[in-house]
Amino acid sequence: MESTHLISIEHLKKHFAMGSGKFTALNGIELTFEKGEFAGIIGPSGSGKTTLLNIIGSLDVPSEGKAIVMGQSVGDLSARDAAMLRKTKLGFIFQSYNLLHTHTVYENVEFPLLLLGVEAELRKQMVKDALEWVGLTDKTNSRPAQLSGGECQRVAIARAMVKKPEIVLADEPTANLDAENSHHILQTMENLNREFKTTFIFATHDEKVISYIRRKIFLVDGKVAKDELITKS
Amino acid sequence: MMAIKLALRNLVGAGLRTWLNVIVLSLAFVVIIWHKGILDGWDRQARTDIIHWEAGGGQYWQKDYDPYDPFTLNDSHSRVSGILEEMVNKGTLTPVLITQGTIYPSGRMQSILVKGIDPKQKIVAIPSSQLDTASDAIPAIIGTGMASSARLKKGDIVTLRWRDRNGAFDAGDIIIAGVFKTTVPSVDGSQIWIPLDRLQKMMMMPGEATILVSKQGTKTLPEVDGWRVKNLDFLLSDMDKIIKSKTAGGMILWGILMMLALLAIFDTQVLAIFRRQKEIGMYIAMGMTKRQVVTLFTVEGAMHSVLATLLGAIYGIPLLGLQAIKGISFPMNGSDYGISMAERLYPYYGLKLIIITVLIVMLTTTIVSYWPARKIAKMKPTDALRGKFNDKVFAKRIASR
Numbered sequence: 001m002e003s004t005h006l007i008s009i010e011h012l013k014k015h016f017a018m019g020s021g022k023f024t025a026l027n028g029i030e031l032t033f034e035k036g037e038f039a040g041i042i043g044p045s046g047s048g049k050t051t052l053l054n055i056i057g058s059l060d061v062p063s064e065g066k067a068i069v070m071g072q073s074v075g076d077l078s079a080r081d082a083a084m085l086r087k088t089k090l091g092f093i094f095q096s097y098n099l100l101h102t103h104t105v106y107e108n109v110e111f112p113l114l115l116l117g118v119e120a121e122l123r124k125q126m127v128k129d130a131l132e133w134v135g136l137t138d139k140t141n142s143r144p145a146q147l148s149g150g151e152c153q154r155v156a157i158a159r160a161m162v163k164k165p166e167i168v169l170a171d172e173p174t175a176n177l178d179a180e181n182s183h184h185i186l187q188t189m190e191n192l193n194r195e196f197k198t199t200f201i202f203a204t205h206d207e208k209v210i211s212y213i214r215r216k217i218f219l220v221d222g223k224v225a226k227d228e229l230i231t232k233s
Numbered sequence: 234m235m236a237i238k239l240a241l242r243n244l245v246g247a248g249l250r251t252w253l254n255v256i257v258l259s260l261a262f263v264v265i266i267w268h269k270g271i272l273d274g275w276d277r278q279a280r281t282d283i284i285h286w287e288a289g290g291g292q293y294w295q296k297d298y299d300p301y302d303p304f305t306l307n308d309s310h311s312r313v314s315g316i317l318e319e320m321v322n323k324g325t326l327t328p329v330l331i332t333q334g335t336i337y338p339s340g341r342m343q344s345i346l347v348k349g350i351d352p353k354q355k356i357v358a359i360p361s362s363q364l365d366t367a368s369d370a371i372p373a374i375i376g377t378g379m380a381s382s383a384r385l386k387k388g389d390i391v392t393l394r395w396r397d398r399n400g401a402f403d404a405g406d407i408i409i410a411g412v413f414k415t416t417v418p419s420v421d422g423s424q425i426w427i428p429l430d431r432l433q434k435m436m437m438m439p440g441e442a443t444i445l446v447s448k449q450g451t452k453t454l455p456e457v458d459g460w461r462v463k464n465l466d467f468l469l470s471d472m473d474k475i476i477k478s479k480t481a482g483g484m485i486l487w488g489i490l491m492m493l494a495l496l497a498i499f500d501t502q503v504l505a506i507f508r509r510q511k512e513i514g515m516y517i518a519m520g521m522t523k524r525q526v527v528t529l530f531t532v533e534g535a536m537h538s539v540l541a542t543l544l545g546a547i548y549g550i551p552l553l554g555l556q557a558i559k560g561i562s563f564p565m566n567g568s569d570y571g572i573s574m575a576e577r578l579y580p581y582y583g584l585k586l587i588i589i590t591v592l593i594v595m596l597t598t599t600i601v602s603y604w605p606a607r608k609i610a611k612m613k614p615t616d617a618l619r620g621k622f623n624d625k626v627f628a629k630r631i632a633s634r
Contacts, residue, residue, distance in 0.1 A: 059614045080522055087520020098515040102246020114235050115520050
C-alpha cells in the first residue's frame with residue numbers, strides 16, 4: 001500500500017562495515033513525518049541522527065527496511081532519481097554551512113536554482129526573496145569569508161529555502177554558532193516553516209534547537225527511545 | 234552551460250592559484266607557437282631562397298650527374314640540344330656546367346667546384362652579370378663563405394688548375410670579379426662561378442652543360458633523353474629533412490613545456506578533489522549527479538586552457554606579431570654550418586599552426602583534468618560531506634607534501 005505520509009520510515013536498519021564485523025547505526029526505526037512539521041531527531045553523538053537524516057535526504061541507502069520520501073523509496077531510487085529528489089524536493093543545512101567560498105552570497109543562494117534551470121529573471125527575484133527572508137539583502141556581493149558564522153548559516157538557510165522545497169534537513173545547524181546567532185537562525189527557520197509549511201527536520205543535541213522544535217524524537221543506540229509532540233502556547 | 238558558468242565562477246573565485254596555472258599554460262602556448270613559427274618561417278624562407286638561388290622551377294640533370302659523388306663529374310656533361318636548346322634560347326632554362334678544380338690561394342691548395350653560368354641569365358639570383366667583364370684573367374664570382382674560407386676578396390687573382398675532357402691538366406689565373414652574399418650554402422661553399430662559355434672552352438666542351446635550371450613557376454618539365462628531370466620536391470628534400478629534424482628536436486621542448494603546464498593543472502585538480510570534498514558533497518546534496526560533478530571539475534580544469542588562450546593572445550599576438558614583421562636576428566651565420574639561414578629570420582604563424590596548438594593544449598588539459606576528477610565517482614556523498622573520502626593515491630600524494 002502506498003504511504004500517505006510525507007516521510008515514512010519502516011523497520012529501517014543501517015549497518016556499516018567495521019573491521020571484520022559491522023556496526024549498526026540504525027536498528028529498526030519506525031517513523032512518519034507530515035507536511036509542515038518542525039521536528040528534531042535528538043541524541044548524543046553516535047546515536048544515528050545524521051545517518052537517519054542522510055537516508056531521508058537520499059544521500060545514503062538503508063541496509064534493511066524502507067525510507068519512503070514523498071512516495072519514493074530511497075533504497076530503490078537510481079542515482080539519477082535520488083539526485084532529482086534532492087534537487088527538487090529537499091533542502092539541506094549543514095553544521096559547517098558548506099558554502100562555496102569562491103562564490104558570493106548571491107551566487108551561493110542562486111546555485112540550487114541554476115541546477116533547476118530556472119530562467120534568469122525569475123532566478124534573480126527568487127534569490128532576492130530568499131535573502132530578504134534571512135535578512136541578508138545588504139550582503140549580496142560579499143563572500144563567505146567576509147561573513148560571520150551566523151550570517152553564513154543564514155546564507156545556507158536561504159540556499160536551502162530558495163527553491164521552496166517540501167523538506168529541509170538540518171544537521172546540527174547551530175553547532176558552530178553562539179547563543180544569539182542560534183536563536184536568530186532558529187527564529188528564521190521557524191518563520192519559514194510557518195509561512196511556507198516546509199517540513200524541517202533537525203538532527204541535534206543542542207538545547208537551543210530543542211527549545212524551538214515542536215516534535216522531539218529521541219534516538220538512543222540507533223533506536224527511537226521517545227517520540228513526543230510539544231504543544232506550544 | 235551550467236557547468237561552464239559554475240566552473241568559471243570557481244576559477245575566478247580561486248584567484249591566484251588559477252592565474253598561476255593560467256600564466257604557466259599561456260607561456261607554454263606562446264612559446265610553442267613562437268618556436269614552431271620560427272621553424273615554419275625558417276622553412277619558408279629557406280625554401281624561397283633555395284628556389285631563388287639554385288633550384289628555380291626545377292632542374293634537368295645530366296643522366297650521370299650525382300652531386301654527392303665528385304667522381305661522376307668527369308662524365309656528367311652533355312650537349313644542350315633540341316628542345317633544351319630551344320628552352321635556353323627562350324630564356325626558360327639556363328645551363329650550368331660543373332667540373333672540379335683546384336685553386337692556390339695564399340700558397341695553399343684548395344679543391345673546389347668550378348661552375349660555369351651564363352653571365353646574362355636571369356633565372357637564378359647568382360649575380361652572374363658581374364662576370365660580364367673584359368679581362369685577361371678568368372672572371373669569377375664567389376660567395377662570402379667561400380671568400381672567407383679561401384681568404385679571397387674582390388680583385389684578388391688566384392691560380393686555378395683543372396683537367397679538360399681529355400684528362401689533360403691546364404691552369405690559368407682567375408680574378409675575383411665579385412663576392413656575393415647568399416643564405417644558400419650550396420651555391421657558396423668551396424665553389425667559384427665563372428662564365429659558361431669560358432668554362433666550356435677550358436674544358437673543351439662547347440655547348441655542353443651538367444645541369445639546366447628552369448625559370449621559377451615552371452609547372453612541368455618535359456622528359457628529355459639523356460637528362461633527368463628533378464622537380465622542386467626533390468631539390469628541396471634536403472632542406473625539408475633539416476627542418477623535420479629541427480621540428481623533432483623542438484618536440485622535446487614542447488613536451489617539457491607542456492609537461493610543466495599540465496603538471497600544474499593536474500596537481501591543482503588532484504588537490505582540489507581532496508581539499509574540496511565538502512564542496513563535492515554539497516553539490517551532490519543539492520541534487521547534482523556524480524557525473525555532473527565530474528563534468529564540472531573537468532570543465533574547470535579544461536577552462537584553464539581557455540583562459541590561457543585568452544591571456545596568451547593578449548601578450549602573444551603583439552609580441553609574436555612584432556617579431557613576424559621585424560624578424561629576429563641571429564648572431565651566428567647559418568651558412569657556416571651548411572644550413573640555409575638568413576641573418577634575419579621572419580617567423581611565420583599560420584592559422585593552422587595556432588588552431589592545432591590550441592586544440593592540442595585544450596585536449597591534453599581536458600584529459601589531465603578528467604583523470605583525477607574520475608575519483609569523484611568513487612566518493613560516497615556522506616563521506617564527502619564529512620570530508621572523509623580517502624584514496625591511496627591521494628593519501629600518498631598528500632603525505633609527500
